[in-house]
Amino acid sequence: MKRSVCAIAAALAFTLAAGATAGCSPSKPEAKKSGGTYTSVFANHAIDPQSPINPFAGKGNSFTGYNVTPLGIRKNHLTDHNQHYPAIAESWQVSPDGSEITIKLQPNAKWSDGTPVTAEDIKTSAAVAFTQGGSIFAITPGSTGALGEVTIVDEKTVKFTQAPGARNNTFLFSVLAMNVLAKSVWGPQLPADFWDKVKKGAGSDDAAKAARDEITALGKRLITFGPAKDVSAGPFVLESVNASEAILTKNPHFYNADKIGPEKVRLKNYSGNEQIWNYLIAGELDGAPFTATPTNVVEQILKVPGSKKITGLSQVSAALVFNQKYAPFDKVEVRQALAYLIDRSEVQKIGAPDSGKPSEHTHGLIEDAAKAWIGDAEVSKLNPYNPDKAKAEALLKQAGLTKAADGKWMLPNGQPFTFKLQVPNGFSDWVAAGKNVANQLTNAGIAVEATTSADYAVYQKEIAEGKYAAGFWLIALGPSTYNAYARLYGGANGWSAFGGKLAHKPAGEGGNWMGGAETANVAGLGTLNPGELTYQLSQLPVDQAKDTIVKLAKYTNDQLPGIQMWNYVNVKFVNTTRYENFPPDNCECLRETDGVWMQLGYIQPKK
Amino acid sequence: MNSFLWRLAGHLTRGLAMVWVVTTFTFFLIRLMPGDPVQIQYERLIAQGMSPDQAESATAITYGFLPDGPVWQQYLDYLSGLLVLDLGVSVESQGIPVADRVFGAMPWTVILVLSGILISFLIGVGLGVVAALRRSSFVGHSLSIAGSLLHGVPPFVIGIVLAALFTRRWRWFPSGGVYNGDEVAPGFYADFMLNVAYHMVLPASAFALASYGGWLLAMRSSVASVLGDDFLLAAELRGLTSWMRFRYLARNAILPLFTVLAISFGLVFGGAIFIERIFNYPGLGMLLLSSIGARDYSMMSGSFLVITVAVIIANILADLFYSFIDPRVRRQT
Numbered sequence: 008m009k010r011s012v013c014a015i016a017a018a019l020a021f022t023l024a025a026g027a028t029a030g031c032s033p034s035k036p037e038a039k040k041s042g043g044t045y046t047s048v049f050a051n052h053a054i055d056p057q058s059p060i061n062p063f064a065g066k067g068n069s070f071t072g073y074n075v076t077p078l079g080i081r082k083n084h085l086t087d088h089n090q091h092y093p094a095i096a097e098s099w100q101v102s103p104d105g106s107e108i109t110i111k112l113q114p115n116a117k118w119s120d121g122t123p124v125t126a127e128d129i130k131t132s133a134a135v136a137f138t139q140g141g142s143i144f145a146i147t148p149g150s151t152g153a154l155g156e157v158t159i160v161d162e163k164t165v166k167f168t169q170a171p172g173a174r175n176n177t178f179l180f181s182v183l184a185m186n187v188l189a190k191s192v193w194g195p196q197l198p199a200d201f202w203d204k205v206k207k208g209a210g211s212d213d214a215a216k217a218a219r220d221e222i223t224a225l226g227k228r229l230i231t232f233g234p235a236k237d238v239s240a241g242p243f244v245l246e247s248v249n250a251s252e253a254i255l256t257k258n259p260h261f262y263n264a265d266k267i268g269p270e271k272v273r274l275k276n277y278s279g280n281e282q283i284w285n286y287l288i289a290g291e292l293d294g295a296p297f298t299a300t301p302t303n304v305v306e307q308i309l310k311v312p313g314s315k316k317i318t319g320l321s322q323v324s325a326a327l328v329f330n331q332k333y334a335p336f337d338k339v340e341v342r343q344a345l346a347y348l349i350d351r352s353e354v355q356k357i358g359a360p361d362s363g364k365p366s367e368h369t370h371g372l373i374e375d376a377a378k379a380w381i382g383d384a385e386v387s388k389l390n391p392y393n394p395d396k397a398k399a400e401a402l403l404k405q406a407g408l409t410k411a412a413d414g415k416w417m418l419p420n421g422q423p424f425t426f427k428l429q430v431p432n433g434f435s436d437w438v439a440a441g442k443n444v445a446n447q448l449t450n451a452g453i454a455v456e457a458t459t460s461a462d463y464a465v466y467q468k469e470i471a472e473g474k475y476a477a478g479f480w481l482i483a484l485g486p487s488t489y490n491a492y493a494r495l496y497g498g499a500n501g502w503s504a505f506g507g508k509l510a511h512k513p514a515g516e517g518g519n520w521m522g523g524a525e526t527a528n529v530a531g532l533g534t535l536n537p538g539e540l541t542y543q544l545s546q547l548p549v550d551q552a553k554d555t556i557v558k559l560a561k562y563t564n565d566q567l568p569g570i571q572m573w574n575y576v577n578v579k580f581v582n583t584t585r586y587e588n589f590p591p592d593n594c595e596c597l598r599e600t601d602g603v604w605m606q607l608g609y610i611q612p613k614k
Numbered sequence: 615m616n617s618f619l620w621r622l623a624g625h626l627t628r629g630l631a632m633v634w635v636v637t638t639f640t641f642f643l644i645r646l647m648p649g650d651p652v653q654i655q656y657e658r659l660i661a662q663g664m665s666p667d668q669a670e671s672a673t674a675i676t677y678g679f680l681p682d683g684p685v686w687q688q689y690l691d692y693l694s695g696l697l698v699l700d701l702g703v704s705v706e707s708q709g710i711p712v713a714d715r716v717f718g719a720m721p722w723t724v725i726l727v728l729s730g731i732l733i734s735f736l737i738g739v740g741l742g743v744v745a746a747l748r749r750s751s752f753v754g755h756s757l758s759i760a761g762s763l764l765h766g767v768p769p770f771v772i773g774i775v776l777a778a779l780f781t782r783r784w785r786w787f788p789s790g791g792v793y794n795g796d797e798v799a800p801g802f803y804a805d806f807m808l809n810v811a812y813h814m815v816l817p818a819s820a821f822a823l824a825s826y827g828g829w830l831l832a833m834r835s836s837v838a839s840v841l842g843d844d845f846l847l848a849a850e851l852r853g854l855t856s857w858m859r860f861r862y863l864a865r866n867a868i869l870p871l872f873t874v875l876a877i878s879f880g881l882v883f884g885g886a887i888f889i890e891r892i893f894n895y896p897g898l899g900m901l902l903l904s905s906i907g908a909r910d911y912s913m914m915s916g917s918f919l920v921i922t923v924a925v926i927i928a929n930i931l932a933d934l935f936y937s938f939i940d941p942r943v944r945r946q947t
Contacts, residue, residue, distance in 0.1 A: 044796045051659070053904065057714045058707055065655065065676065065708045141671030177667055184668055227678045231709040247799060250722060250896035251791035273796050275894075278904065282790060282894050289781045289789045323661075464649025464909050467657055481660060490666045 042257065042270030043585060043612050047601050048283050049253070050296035054276040056248050059233020062186040063139045068233070068248050069186075070274060072602025073255050076241035078110060078129070079183030080603050082595035083320055083577075086379045087549055088487040089179045092596070092607060095124060095187045095240055095262075101179055105169075105548060108182055112163040117260040118189050119237065119244040126165040128240075130157045131190040133167070134201050138226035143169075143181040146208040146219050153209070154182070157202075170209065174546050177487060189238045196232055197225070242267045242606055251276050268586065268611035272602065284308065287580050294581045294589070294601045294610070297321075297362075299436045305361045305578075313584030319597035321575035322373055322485030324366060325359070325437065327444060328569035332514045332522035333426070333476040335418060339527075340406035342567040346392035347399035348451045349444055355573035358440025363573035367391055370560035372491050373483045373574040380488065381557045389564040396451065414452045425454040429475040431466035432459045437479040440572060471499075473520045480569060488552060489544035492537070492559050495568050501525070502538030509542045521568055529558075529565045537562050587613045618934075625930040632926055633919070637696070640918040641689055649909040651705045652676045679705045681911060692915065701919065702912035706905065712916035715901060720920070722792055723890070723897030726814055727882040730821030735875055737822070738829025739868060745830060746837035746867075758834060765827030770888035773820035777892055780816055787816045790894025817893040821886050825878075829871065836867040869940055873932050880928025 055066040062069035069075040079091035079099070089101075097113045116124035133154065136144040143154045155170035167182050169175065198204070207218035237245040242264065243255035255272045258264065275286065280298040287295055287308045300308070308314055327349070329336040336342060346369065355365040368389045370377050378386050400410065407419035416424040430441040441457035448455040460466035470478050482494045496502055501512045501519030514522030526536045540559050544552055577597050581589045588611045590596055590604055604610055652673050659669035681688045681702075695702055701712035741757050748754035764772075781789045788794070793809040800806060840846070840863055849859045887899035894900070898917060905913035 051664075055707060055710070055715070055718075057710055057718045063672075063675065063708075064710075065706050066710075136671070139671065139675045141674035142667040144671065145674075181667055181671075223678060226675050227709060230675050247795050249792060249795050249800070250719065251894060252795050254795040271796060273794075275791065276896065278891070278894050278900060285777065285781065285789045285894075289785055291789055462649075462907065463657070464647075464654045464907070467653050468648040468650060471653070481657075484660065484666060487667075493666065 041612065042268055044254075044271040044273050045269035045293045045586060045601070045605075045610065046273045046275070047292055047294045048277050048286065048296055049274040049600070050277040050283075051600070053278070054248060054251070054253050054274065056250055059231060060237050060245055061230065061233040062188070063135075063230050064233070068237075068245055068253060070243075070245075070253065070255065070600070070602065071186075072241070072600035072604075072606065073243040073272060073274070074237055074239040074241045074245050074258075075186050076239075076606070077184050077186055079180075080596070080599060080606070081180055081184065083322065083598045084486050084595060085320065085376050086486055086488075088177065088485070088490075089549065090486075090595070091180070091183050092603075094183075094606065095129075096183060099179070099183070105174060105176060105178060107169075108167045108179055109160065110165050110167070110182075112165070113262040114163060116240060116262040118191075119239045119258045119260055120191075121260055122189075122191065123162075124187065124240050125162050125190075126159040127194075128187060128190045129165045129185075130159060131194050131197070132185055132188040133157045134197050134205075135188055135193050135229060136185055137201075137205055138197075138222055138229050140223075140226065143175065143178060146205060146222060154178075176545060176547060176549060177489065180487075187240050189240070192234045192238050193229075193232075196229055242602060243272055246271070263606060266608040267605050268588075269605065287311065287314070287582075290314075290582065290584075292580075292582060293584075293586050294604075295579065296600070297577055297579055297598075299359060299362045299434075299575070300578065300580075301435055302360045308580055311582065313582045315581060315583060317579045317581060317589060317592055317594075317597065319577045319579075319593045320373075320375065320595075321362075321577040321598070322376065322483065322491075323481055323575045324373055324483035324571050325363070325440070325573055325575065326369070326480050326482045326569035326571045327428070327477060328480040328482075328521060329477050329567075330470075330473055330475060330520055330522050331524075331568070332473060332520075335406055335408065335424065336476065337522070338406040339566055340402040341408070342570070343390075343392070344399040344402035344406070345448065345453075346567055346570045347395045347402070348453070349447055349570065349572075350394045351570075351572050353447065354440050354443050357443040358436045359573050359575065362436070362576050362578045364576055365573050366571035369564055369567060369569070369571040371483060371495055371563040371571075372488065372556075372560065373485060376483070376485050376488075376491075377560060380553060381560055385557055385560070389560065392570070399451070410452065415454070416452045423454065424452075425456075426476045428455050428457045429466065429470065429478040430457060430459055431463040431479075432461055433463060434479070441479065444572075471518060471520050473515050473522070479572075482569060482571065483574070487544075488556055488559075489541060492541040492544060492563075495521075495563060496523075496537040496541040496559075500538070500568065502541070504542055504545075509539060511538055523566070523568050527562065527566050529562050532558055532561060535562050537566075583613070585613055586610050622930075622934065625933065629926040629930055633922055636922040637693075637915070637919055638689070640922075641692060641915055642685070644911050644914045644918075645685055645688075647906075647909060651680065651909045651911075654908055655706070676705060676708055679703060679708050681705075696919070701916035704905075704910055704913050706908040706910040706913065712912050715913065716898070716916050716920050719896060719898050719901040722895065723886075723899060724882055725810075726817055726890070726895060726897060727821060727886055728879070729814065729818045730825065730886070731875070731878050731882065733818065734822040734824075734826035735829050735871075735878075738826040739833045739871065741826075742830040742833025743837050743864065743867070745834040746841065749834070749838060757830065761827040761830035761834070763827070764823060765831060767824065768888075769820060769824035769886060770892060772824050773817070773889045773892040776816050776820050776823075788813055792896060814895075817886070817889050817895050820889050820892070832871055832874065833867065836870055837863065840867045869936075872939060873936055876932030876935055877925070877928050880925035882924070 049070050053066045058064050058067040060068045062075040076094050078096040080094050082090040084090035095116050096110045099108055099110045101108050153170040156168040158166040160166055169178055204218040208215050239258055242258055242261045244258045246254045246256045253274045257267055257270050283295050283298055284304045286292045290311045331337045352365040355363045367374050368391050409417045411417055418424050428441050428445055430437040445455040445457040484490045498518045500521040500523045511525045512519045526534050528534050540555050543555050588609055590609050596607055656669050656673045659672055704710045704712055745754045745757035780787045792813050798806045798809045849862055890897050890899035902917045
């Protein structure tokens with residue numbers, strides 16, 4: 008009996024193991040070469056063997072920086088979002104009015120099959136990007152900043168032109184961020200008259216709608232398309248993929264192949280921050296993507312031999328934001344009072360001790376970016392809202408609140424001033440910070456309860472529905488100041504631009520959950536409309552944006568739609584046991600993947 | 615034979631009705647969950663450092679894969695798709711058929727959980743017999759207490775302990791994955807099988823440790839009750855060897871456990887969600903978790919459907935199988 012059960016078990020296990028892998032190549036991988044295998048985690052999307060080799064797929068087997076590369080790699084520049092490292096584009100020239108970009112391709116750029124990368128490939132890449140939509144590739148009637156035309160100048164030169172009348176200062180970085188695809192693979196998927204359809208689709212009649220529908224349908228089909236074999240212009244080519252990792256091997260035809268240190272890259276599937284920490288503590292990674300890591304985990308990681316952290320600029324801030332539909336957050340004095348009551352240094356120490364720096368001011372940008380844009384002198388004029396109970400009490404009284412004998416603050420209607428501060432479950436930094444803010448305010452006489460939403464999806468939905476009076480929110484997303492201020496004065500606060508026109512929806516309508524006023528009076532500046540100013544930032548040339556940014560910084564500092572708690576610090580962990588020459592602290596490449604670091608000559612096998 | 619066919623037909627009818635009920639329930643339950651897959655994806659990319667424009671581009675096409683139309687229409691579409699075994703397409707994986715993803719993840723879960731079940735069953739049953747035969751001795755007491763304690767510890771706790779000990783304290787086993795693609799390529803050869811087995815040791819052990827206590831206690835109780843039966847006394851009086859008497863005992867005592875074992879095979883498809891999460895093991899459990907996190911409605915529906923069907927089939931097989939292995943049941947039917 009037992010013998011038979013054992014035999015069945017063994018046979019079953021063996022058969023299943025075999026069955027699990029049926030249909031795969033039976034060959035063993037080639038012997039490793041001198042550069043070794045670099046192991047990391049790819050966090051941009053999950054790895055999925057069923058998905059195609061397609062950079063647009065939500066879960067796919069194209070890995071930015073490794074087997075797919077853009078025209079240019081964006082630097083994490085403090086102020087200029089148009090600063091890039093050359094990639095497939097060797098150089099680029101922008102016309103004085105910003106409407107045309109002429110790109111020269113790397114003269115020796117080749118695909119992994121040995122054929123040259125040409126301007127035709129770039130035009131095909133733009134066509135495929137149009138089928139996927141978004142940013143400059145949105146085919147919406149009158150859409151601002153849309154790509155108008157792609158012209159092949161010669162085999163290695165291509166020109167991009169904005170749609171007539173459009174002037175979007177994100178045009179350059181949107182073009183350079185475009186994934187470069189092989190015409191030999193993707194060209195046959197596109198109809199011969201594709202560009203005619205794009206032109207037609209920009210209109211507003213029925214024919215235009217039909218053209219747009221065709222392009223959308225094509226986009227849906229293309230997202231599931233992928234070649235059987237990877238054809239890459241990046242430093243690596245996909246060799247194999249299984250449900251938990253992808254193996255990429257060096258592309259000998261890459262234009263900069265001699266700079267690439269590792270012979271292979273092993274990218275593990277991302278399924279959560281804890282998993283990355285486990286890998287790091289087990290010493291299984293040579294490099295890891297950014298995660299907001301708690302101090303105790305940082306300590307454990309750094310105990311691993313060879314482990315070290317690289318820190319640099321992160322253009323993201325965590326802020327406590329208010330829904331001004333809820334009283335008394337509609338009163339600016341109350342928001343200012345809360346800013347005086349919260350010690351942000353304490354919040355940062357609790358919430359993001361290793362991956363954050365307390366915000367010195369609330370102005371809608373990270374501190375260094377604000378100083379670079381508007382100068383130290385202007386920044387120093389802003390209110391730092393240093394903890395000051397007396398000022399807070401005066402402001403609360405000014406807003407009509409009263410302090411009871413037991414120290415609790417009462418609303419003008421006689422009810423106690425209490426509120427819930429919402430944070431999403433799983434965001435350990437926000438959860439810890441939320442509890443600390445609640446403690447600080449409760450001690451000051453405002454009973455605040457930090458409550459958690461089941462997960463981030465619930466949090467997003469409910470905050471957008473206006474169910475929370477206060478919560479945490481990412482702001483100051485640079486280096487584009489338009490992107491940064493759009494987090495405060497964009498859709499979440501009622502402003503939306505469509506067809507080149509800006510409109511504002513009242514609180515609670517059309518996604519306006521912050522519920523701020525459309526305009527407000529700021530001392531010394533008069534009445535400002537922050538949505539309009541933000542929209543201007545998308546149009547103004549970068550060198551003419553300073554005055555607008557000064558106004559927005561002052562408006563944000565005065566009106567406080569949110570209180571900036573801390574600016575994130577980009578912390579990346581690497582292990583120098585097998586590889587060396589990692590990027591230095593504060594490298595402008597730090598936010599990019601390790602594959603991009605390799606393209607720049609970093610990460611070499613240890614001698 | 616006729617009665618068998620009638621029974622089978624009855625089981626299948628009830629099974630199909632159950633599948634419809636569960637499918638309908640989960641379909642509507644899933645749609646009641648708050649969260650928008652596109653917004654989730656967009657904000658995740660923003661949090662990872664992508665610019666809003668890039669994130670917008672990366673998520674734009676996802677809108678095309680969201681189920682649209684009124685919910686009742688979606689429900690009818692879903693049911694009509696099921697009739698031709700079409701589980702729909704994934705929202706998160708934008709257009710990839712749900713069936714491809716489910717059946718891609720399934721082998722890893724099956725091999726993991728089946729190994730865990732079989733290991734725990736064999737060890738649990740063996741030790742259960744010892745615990746029953748030596749029930750008044752130190753060995754019997756120790757086995758029973760150990761079984762009870764482990765039975766009470768949730769699998770994920772055992773998984774965390776094993777991971778802490780054998781991937782961090784002593785780095786004997788990998789922290790995750792199914793095999794090292796840099797060392798082996800899939801195929802029918804020993805190196806690959808060993809690599810798969812090596813990656814499976816910890817998750818399978820966690821599963822086996824967590825469930826062996828249950829088998830041990832059930833077998834101990836079953837053996838103890840059979841020990842008092844007259845047929846064993848009769849066998850002893852007829853002078854049968856102790857080995858023969860043990861076989862009589864084991865065959866009768868193990869009968870109730872076979873039903874549970876068969877049903878456990880059905881639960882295989884549900885995966886060991888927490889264990890797969892702890893060891894980053896890309897089976898059905900992980901697939902389900904990720905689809906819940908991304909609010910991938912089609913994927914959630916597909917995963918639940920596969921789990922439901924597997925449990926129902928396992929129940930039917932257990933019922934039919936039992937009538938074959940136990941003559942008393944066969945006679946009653």
